[in-house]
Amino acid sequence: MARRGKGGQAAFDEMSGLDGQVRPAYRALKQWLEQVPPARLRQMQAEADLLFRRMGITFAVYGESAGNERLIPFDVLPRILAAEEWQIVERGAVQRVRALNAFLDDVYHQGEIFRKGLVPAELVERNKAWRPEMRGIDLPGRTYVHVAGIDIVRTEADSFTVLEDNLRTPSGVSYMLENRDVSMRLMPEVFARHRVAPVDHYPDVLLRNLRDIAPPAAGVDPTVVLLTPGIHNSAYFEHAFLAEQMGIELVEGQDLFAREAAIYMRTSEGPKRVDVIYRRIDDDFLDPLAFRPESVLGVPGLYAAYRAGNVSLANAIGTGVADDKAIYAYVPAMIEFYLGEKPVLKNVQTWQCAREDDRKLVLDRLAELVVKQVDGSGGYGMLVGPKASKAELARFRGLIRRHPERYIAQPTLALSTCPTHVAEGVAPRHLDLRPYVLSGKTVTLVPGGLTRVALRKGSLVVNSSQGGGTKDTWVLRGAP
């Protein structure tokens, strides 16, 4: 059954479409749901919670008291994508990341796209994430973004729209891998009735790509490490998980040091040269000599070693200029300019509050729109107009008037829904999808991603910090 949200739009349900007819990819799951006793579902849910707790898969919530670790709720019912639906996502995400890499290479070199007048130069060069230090540095394979998380929502059967590109240190891929592990354990009989494409090779592909970008002097067996801010970071579990899966060292800034423009780690056998750093620390904190001087997380001298080509970083420094919410509006133009292709995935119409016409429209229609901070993430500092109270609307009006350049607005999208196990039984809840795009010699995705689900009825905010949960994402091979 189609459901109407407060905004009045009908949401597309991935199992039942708009007309209540079961869609082919969900046929087997629906049959199973019709005969499974509610008690069994509840038991599976309890087992899932236990498994996650035992594996220690928790995340820290910023703003709550220190040491507060929570589980992200896991919904036992998978989200299923048919092979041809996945192909759209895959083609579109690969296309987008190729264009974004070309854009970064361009803006840090000749700036063709500015000269053509397609993107205003000041939008990039006045951006907080702009790194003039990166100008003229040639990166291996001209790749800036080795790991991208593209947030995609679905509004109709074949209509996929990108909400944002995450090109700095996107997280969540450990959930994609662990969710699969747990759902295979919990519902082997359902899993076996589907031909689900595997995702477990993600760490292998990532490691291969990381080894490929090692400086030539590193030889045939380069040393790759994962640099984490440490145990207090909300994604520390993921850092430890990925390092273990790839069989590489998980290092903190204090474990590394620079000498003669090269990076070494401190080991029991003395200094060991490091060739590639998969860093999960933001640009600002990477090197106190080059960026924020008060940072204790980074490595003094890292930037100089990077600039000299003696160590490679993934992702590159300065990728943030391409995933800014204001630059987002120009991605379709980048795709046409660099690749000569039509965009496969849609963009959401975006109003820049800095522009006077746009601002007027946004303030007039605030109750219908979603307002986001240009440099915000994690669902913090965000307004969902149709769900907001009068006080919140008034507060955002003030914020937009005071700092228009900090905000953009978008129409409220009718995110698709999918059957989800909640307290009152199985009910549709809104979802998004974050597939992870890996760029090496080629740009690839493992078939799947992180599906986030808003567990509260009617809610459109899927972020884990705002009460969202996750689901396993099953991409089917061939016809269901």
Next chain:
Amino acid sequence: MILSRLADNLFWMARYCERAENIARNLEINLRMTLWDRAGADDPEWWEAAVRVSGDPEEFKARHGAAGQKTVVEHLILDRDNPSSIWCCFERARDNARATRGKITVETWEAVNAIWLEIQDLTAAKLQRQGAREFCDWVKARCHGLRGVTDGTMLRDDAYRFSRLGLFLERADNTARLLDVRYHMLLPEGAALRESGAVDYYHWGAILRAVSAFSAYRRIYRDQIVPLRVAELLILRQDMPRSLHACMNEVTTVLGELGPGLECARLAGALHAELHFTRIEDVFRDRLSSFLNRHLAQANALGARIAKDFLMVA
């Protein structure tokens, strides 16, 4: 190869657990003696001796004044402000284990974490109800379990080696301190080394039992308990697992694997050779306390050199 930071964490994880166990063993000597010599056992000097072995007597005096059973037991077991209480040792062991979870097995982590969880709500009242002796038994049992799980599950890599190193350096340190302090209490300079009386039997018996050496003594010497032999057993006998010699056997083996050409391996070798080739008569020719103090100083220098060779890389 292992990151220096993690090597340090593993070294101290093992050291703190071993320290906790040795505090329990040291307390047992006093607790056992209260059973047969109430008056003697209330002697503040005896309780101060317990603090001298396991903690800092100056700090204790400043905070608690004269030593007595209740204050010393609570100070060495429960006191969260005393860095060498059993409670704090287990917390530090757990902090170190937590920082190196990728290098230890899940079972090892769970063993360390379980100990920590169980002492979270331990209070003086609970300890009194349970009994300090029973608590010390619990500490020993948990530490045996932890060593078992480490031995039974961990890959024989450098992570394992650094945890062994911490364990045996700590054990040797404790055995030497315990002998030094207790010996001095029981046997002021010049007293008979080869004679035995009823008092000695109980005193030395309590010490031997605390280091699980009572029946070993009987089996090896088949004779009365005399101070000279107690010292020999705990210093020179390499078949006695808590003796200095046995600990240094392990330390030299591990260092031979970790860095045979390093200065720390040479220092360990020298220390080991002395224990290997010295006779107990030579130990006593000078004075036991000067032998032990020299040994403790060398062991400290070895610890510092290990840190320099492996842990402070730049």
